[in-house]
Amino acid sequence: MGLKPATNPDVEAATIELTIDGKTVTAKDGVSLYDVISMTGKIIPAMCYHYTFDPFGSCGMCLVMQEGKKAPVRSCTAKATAGMIIRTEGDDLFLARKKAVEKHLSVHPLDCPVCDADGHCELQDMAFEHGVTNLANAKQKFIPEDTRSPVLDFNMNRCIACAECINVCKDVLMIDALQFMKKGGFNQVVPKGDVALDCEFCGDCLAVCPVGAITNKFSKYLYKPWQMKKTTTTCNYCGDGCQLYLETKDEEVIRVTSPLSWKNKWGDRSETAKGHGGLCVRGRFGFEYLDGKTRLRNPLVREHNQLVEKPWIETMQTLVDRFTAIMHRHGADAIAGLITARCTNEELYLFQKLMRTVFRTNHLDSSARYGHMNFVHASKHAVGLGRTHNDWEDLTKAKVVLMIGSNLTETNPLTAMRIKEAIRVYKAQVVTLDAAVTNMAKLASHPLLINPGTEGAVIDGLVKTAIDQDLVDEESVKKHPRALGALKAAVDKLSLEQISAHTGLSSETFKEIVALFAESPRSIILCAEGIVRRTNGYQNVLKLIDFAWITGKLNRPGCGVSTVTEEPNEQGAVDMGVAPEFLPGQARFDDAAARDRFAKAWDAPLPPAGTGSHLVDILNRCRSGQIKALYILGENPLGTLPASLEVRTALEQVELLVVQDPFLTQTGRQAHFVLPACTYAEKDGTFTNLEGRVLRVRQAMDPLGDSLPDWHIMTALANAMGGHWDYQSVNDIQAEILKLVPGYYNLGQPRKIVLTPDHYLSNGYAAEVGARYCVSAGHDQTRPFSLQMGQVLMHSGKMSTEAPGLIKISPNTGKLHMNIRDMEQLGVQEGVNVCLASERGSLQLGVQPDQAVAPGTCFFPEHFNEPPVKDLMTVSIDPVTGVPAFKQCWVSIERV
Secondary structure, eight states: OOOOOOSSTTSOOOEEEEEETTEEEEEETTSBHHHHHHHTTOOOOOSSOOTTSOOOOOSOOSEEEETTOSSOEETTTSBOOTTOEEEOOSHHHHHHHHHHHHHHHTTSOOOGGGOTTTTSOHHHHHHHHTTOOOOTTOOOOOOOOBOOSSSEEEOTTSOOOOOHHHHIIIIISOOOOEEEEEETTEEEEEETTSSOOOSOOOOHHHHHOSSSSEEETTTTTSOOGGGSEEEEEEOSSSTTOOEEEEEEETTEEEEEEOSOSGGGOOOOGGGGGGOOSOOOHHHHHOOGGGGOTTBOOSOEEEETTEEEEOOHHHHHHHHHHHHHHHHHHHOGGGEEEEEOTTSOHHHHHHHHHIIIIISOOOBEEEGGGGTHHHHHHHHHHHHSOOSOSOOHHHHHTOSEEEEESOOHHHHOHHHHHHHHHHHHTTOOEEEEEESBOOHHHHHOSEEEEOOTTOHHHHHHHHHHHHHHTTOOOHHHHTTOHHHHHHHHHHHHTSOHHHHHHHHSOOHHHHHHHHHHHHHOSSEEEEEOHHHHTSTTHHHHHHHHHHHHHHTTOSSSTTOEEEOOOSSTTHHHHHHTTOBTTEEGGGEETTOHHHHHHHHHHHTSOOOOTTOOBOHHHHHHHHHHTSOOEEEEESOOHHHHSOGGGOHHHHHHHOSEEEEEESBOOTTGGGOSEEEEBOOGGGOOEEEEOTTSOEEEEOOOSOOSTTOBOHHHHHHHHHHHTTOOOOOOSHHHHHHHHHHHSTTOOOTTOOOOOOOOHHHHHHTTHHHHGGGGOOOOOOOOTTSOEEEEEEOOTTOOTTGGGGOHHHHHHSOOOOEEEEOHHHHHHHTOOTTOEEEEEETTEEEEEEEEEOTTBOTTEEEEETTOOSSOGGGGOOOEEOTTTOOEEOSEEEEEEEEO
């Protein structure tokens, strides 16, 4: 336990022996003595200690006696050395620790009855444990409470100056937003510069505070810890799969806490490579939507062009009649379905089964189509694995991480923590290639700004440089000389000078990056929305795999090509077969053996092979009148997709639009039936995170109003239409999945990686590789700015906009984010309106400076539709995967 890993994970510190309480103990030289003591199973008090960061030594509680020294030693800051003889117990040590408690309490207010930490306070526990009952010289600090932060209040009267909040922020999160400042005769924790706290608001400082000095504004004075039910579950915001505790009282969600706390301060530092137990701002403070006023509580049915509340039994009877009539009149191909990847694995599995065996259609898709499918198809095609190649531990222990098109802190904050630990602990070299000044770029060893929209050309440059500079790994390529020859021929027609001019990276920079990546023993490529959600995403992932192959970074431990997912269960949606091309387990829908196996298991024929439509095709079929009924679970295409895809027209054309959602979305307002669904807090199930780990989702509260879990609604609908489903609980669904996809429920462990590139490299690679390397075309210079839409840290999709806390922290300003230099050149100041024009149209909006926005680019958060900036976007559909790319286009900006 508690042993900080060596800088190089391949080199270990020397092993030593020392004596603790008469027993010989083996440890690593130079680590914290407190960690060694903890490793023996003996826990001694320590109020400033946490295993995730380096010892600080302020509380004076972890005292031990070391032979040869007269005074007690603070074991957390003492280093273990060979031959030490240590005693951890005794009356002298008990009295010394008791004095430390009395010292802290002498300036600590005895306001336990009104303190949120009452019953969950380490100082309170230590006072009881050491029998502190009398404080003769107690005095108050009388420090005004700092309530300037939008989410956290700082009560420095209660602070014991343990610095846990400062240390976790600086050492673990690498944000460094807090500091000690001498004010009023006392050391106080204040935001840097003693201004209102403005940080990432992850709340890890709140989590590790051992007293009530930092409090949560959203749950202040609402509870006592023993009054709440604590449920361990998985966060519903992004694909990181963070574990959290939903704490509820009666029918209300009071707060969210995390495994990271002063209560779990004893741990193994090497285990932090798999996560530190904390949360991001969304997970910790974005919970209020769960029981919010905007939740749907009853079914809605359209009557006389208005949605009116109806009871479930009447709603379902009418709905089944409508579905049945459409099937009889127009056939199964007239029905289609879309589902969000915020649903559980079990619900995703039932959805595709419902569509294929009850409605008999293969027109179905999920939100994984918005980008993740580019990575899935490319990786499955090239190496036989339809998901990311690396887990968090690989990322943490990498020596080189090449991040391209990834604003990781904003999209997947806890995966970003793995890169931070790689930098901090393992001294990794991190290369960032992006058209934005990302948070990770500020920490990277090689922060490289590229011209907007040139990610594909950058990859061309990497591959060409590796070949031209002979940085090819002979062991990797020798088995496939024909494939290597075809790749050389493909890049030979490219000019590195032209690529440099196009991307903004010099030839020398390309050489430096490639040498760094190729010569490292553990190198990982991490691509994200700037690759998979952009034009040519599929081909660009294949090119990254090319680069990894020729540099020897496929099938080597700690190496690979990886991505992240925006929604919590995009990987699960693919694995459960929610795509026209896949059956559960990523079996091909057209595979005869797989079709036969599933048809027998489900006792129903499947739709014909070769049929099926993905997202964009479904909308096209709706618009043309081929699809008459559309069943949408949790998706909001009207709020997500640009106007050029004519979603509204498509929805208006269908005879039956059914929306199942916890909220009344823009799409729901157009529906004929709106079915109130539960959130993840009101149901059981599992999510599959970006690593491939299957994680439990546990019910923390009863469904609000008459809302129901999605699986419950689908089961009722299937049975009403003759499906004969007998699912009584989620466990029944899981048992069926286990039979059809053996081993899928992996008890929270990353799935085993088996890459098989040899088949691809020997069959078909040489014929297709040339097409993906071509000279990049420039853009229309009459529109000089690159408009980019993407995520911001405080939000995830449209779900977070229903959380009042997150809106309070990060409201929609309705303004275009621009680089201050571009604003000066245009002669505009913050708040001044500009005309933003693309080939799709124009609109007027204000501007605001943003230091993360690079010159020549502008940015608008994709979470907001006011003003409708998304409708300016052009859309390109990937010809292989059907993924619509609509996050970047070229615009002109003029002052109004």
